[in-house]
Amino acid sequence: MKIRIIPTVLFNKSNCVKGKQFKSWRVCGNITQVIKLYSLRQVDEIIFIDISANKNSINFRLIDEFADECFMPITVGGGVKSLYDIEKLLKVGADRVCLNSSFFYKPEILDQAIKHFGSQCLVLSIDYKKILDKNYVFVDCGETNTKLDLEEYLKKAIDYNPGEIILTSIENDGMMNGYDHKTIYEVNEKFSQNFIISGGMSCSKDIAKIHGKTKIKAYSMSSIFHYTENTPLSIKEELKELGLEVRI
């Protein structure tokens, strides 16, 4: 199975943004240019998350516009609260829809959505932070501590059988210091779900390290493409040199 390198594009209205540990958000460009560029680069997949949709409403028009640019799979999330939201997102061009906070507040939505649309088009996103040596799940874009332990939360999530789970370390996010491999190894030991790892990627060796020790095949990153000379292709070329299977 080839490793998937998946850029995550966070946006707030028409601006592409990036933060550090879910804070200090910087506008890093106009979203049209970011999408056109990734599209031209023919990346494996893109994850789009609207970080403001939780407090406002989903910008279907914008998503429709940028879905038109993409001939690779796109996963769209941010503020998804109802079956109507999911249906409309799929209609405007999302291949998969991502749920985050709504699973915490209304878990039955995932169940209903899977029954209605199939697990293939549903992805669950879980953000977590370490507090006193334990990982806790946070929702509302990192603002609300659910006080639930990550593993407990995962156990519950897996019962619902989402197609894939995006696991993001809030502490590592945007820091470009490597993924949270300790937690990732633990999760990999206990759960055999399809995971996408996110938060902290700094170079291709970060991926090689985790790939060598786990079954994880999908990796997401954001900051390194906004702020360093790395591109999705350069990362893949380096991974290929390290002996990993990628699509080039």
Added chain:
Amino acid sequence: MTIKRCKICILPSSKPDLEFNSNGVCQGCLAYQNRKNIDWKSREEKFKEIIQKYKKNNNYDCIIPVSGGKDSHYQVIKCLEHDLNPLCITASTDKLSELGRYNIENLKKIGVDHIEVSTNPVIRRKINKFTLKTIGDISWAEHLTIFTIPFKFSCSFNIPLLIWGENPQNENGGPLERESEIELNRAWLEEFGGLLGLRVTDLADILKLKKKELELYTFPSSEELKANKTFGIFLGQFFKWDGHKNAETASKFGFKTYEKELEGSIVNYENLDNVQMRIHDYFKYLKFGYDRVTDWCCWHIRRGRLNREEALNLENDKSGKYPSEYLGYSLGDILEEINCTQKEFDEICDAFTNKEIFKCDNSGNLIKNKDKSLIKNF
């Protein structure tokens, strides 16, 4: 994210990397206010300390990357005042205006060695069209080569010290922790150099250009830079920076300004060389809702040359005009050279316009005035 403006100047929060404090004051203003707390004397001493080391160099003491503009003149004059023996390097702009040529020649007459490095115009124009279409920036290659070319020559000629002008993160309000940096290196370029996520490797990959054809667009390797002990510094971190004052200084040395107010600006003494500049600046407006007019208003406000109300009026009056001409060149002529039709250009403009900050009709289409200008909704 409702667009808010700085309480002191008028920069909007839609500007990338602009930070505000809890009083709604932007980092650009805070950095400027902080200048009075800066011990400029000791900064100058620090500058002298740094250059002392490099005066021991075998050949030139430093490279000054220059465009021939007001800031370039100021940088050269300042360096000569400090007894430096510089090599001035100009990374040629794609379409150099007559006035731009005049000013480059004038700069040389101050008394410096000068190299002008131009990229293959056929490839350059291909790249310019591509970047205009893909990332809405006709000047991407320009912004890259004004850094890569001097760094390349720094390594090839063994001139480790490069003296740049202002630190834009300080001057224009970048992330808090970065505004006092004195060094310009590759990491800085990737993050703040205006590359908009596009990288040279993308050009090779997407435009099918050979790596060899992109030599001047490619940064030297980290090994080369290390071996050369390359060190790029911002002059603006050691001496109080003021673009307007730089123009006055430059004029005393023969620098020529434009005969009238520049189109799309409120001054006549900057960006006189690059004919495509107007298009570049227009896209900034389409994406973020502000342009050079806004920038100048803010610089003037901070230095007490304009008050906020005057600035808002001026911006309202002069900002956001469709780029029909610049420095006497028509848009049609400029576009023809990069093989772009007027229709294509307008489509590209629309594709990059941020619909959250400009008024749209009920069908989601942008509302345009007769002169093709848009209407801001903040």
Added chain:
Amino acid sequence: MNKILVIDYNAGNVDSVIKAVKIFNSNVIFSKNLADLDNCSKIILPGQGTYDVAIKELKENGLYEKIIYKTNKENIPILGICLGMQILSSFGYENNLKTTGLNLIPGKVIKLKDNPSKLPHIGWTSVKFVKTDKIFKDIDSEKDFYFIHSYKYIALDKKNTIASSFYNENFSSIVKYENVYGVQFHPEKSLGNGLKLIENFLNL
């Protein structure tokens, strides 16, 4: 008359399929009207969701019989994508039900093996051509296409498998019988090679 019909049977994200087809032929309609089946030159059957629900939808709209008629009796070319490919089979065994399919390419659809790698199979996987076909024009064998599925198609007649891939086991990635094609991957999401395949189908 060169009208392409993309069948509407509530099968998830069809926007991408329509967008991809439009690149090559702007005369595309997205419909569940039986009348539109009469006027088209080619049919595309997209698909996301489950086998039983998909067949139920087709039957409720009267499309089930008409599609079979058009392809068998009038030889209208049809391309089934992902679930759309799977329902071309005789039977599907999703959701613990046995559902009768369109039976346009005899075979059955059962769950993929789920180890060592977890299901669904998501990602870019190599598609190896095992026969030559017009639909492969200008596409190299063993190129990657995008898959997302948990079920596989087992063609009754091995000759009907014209390309195969591997995920925990070998499975048919493309099936074909005369004017009927089924692709397990999403060509509309597989960048250049996927778009080429769609173009080739439209040019048949």
